[in-house]
Amino acid sequence: MSGLVRVVLGAPGAVLVAGWLALIEVFWLPLRVAGVLVPLSVLVAVVGNYLLVVGALRITGSRVVAVLPAVVWLVVAVGATVPRPEGDLVAVGSGGLGAVTLAFLGLGVLAAAVAVGRVLAAPRRPVVPRA
Template sequence: MSVPEHVPGLSERSFWSTALEVLRPLWRPFHDTVVVIVACWMAVVTSTAEAFFTPFRLFGVLLPVSAVAALVVTPFLSTVTHRVTGLRRMSMIPAVLWLLVAVYWSTTPREGDHVITGSWTGLVYLIAGSAAAAYGAYKVVMPPLPPRPVERYPVDGV
């Protein structure tokens, strides 16, 4: 798109920089909302998939595949949301939503079906995923520590 030639003193660079300055405050809330919604959707999908993988067996042996996935994915959702949006409180939402979905899948409905059973893999999944969600939320909510002052000693050792 070219700049209208009848406007004196308006170059193409200043036109686009002005347009970006005008649109940036309008774009940021929409961008942050979309990022948080996508992170929440990923939290629901991963928590559901991990819940269904709790009884995973290989050659008859229970493997904690869902616990390992929860340890990796759950803090990742919070930290990526914080890095992309810069919002500390909003980036806790995926971790809390992951925990709510995991608790939902651990309850027993009227029909009596269990998704997360009382086996050791189900318990490890719930404990490890909750700890990972708490770690991710803690890492995001707490501001970084200021750098320590460096003590300088004289050369002569006094």
């Protein structure tokens, strides 16, 4: 498959998966098992953000496309912290849930930043023309 086709097919896929994963993680923030708060969304955010960025680079070969999942995740995650006009708030910031939300945002952004840094610092692959 040519590089352009991989980018055209991979970019929407990376963006959709990142948006879906961020939305699922945000709704997992208040997850409790037997009344105990379980920070599963923090773990999924760290692992997911790193793998999405690195995977997007591997699939498409484009550094720009590799950065897109991190940006989409950040927009969705931060958007969940903004109250709607009706007063609804998905990611709250008080008590134990506030600590999980803060860890989710901080560690999720950190994982995405590390992955983006590795992607942008990696040497470029040489383009080999096909015969």
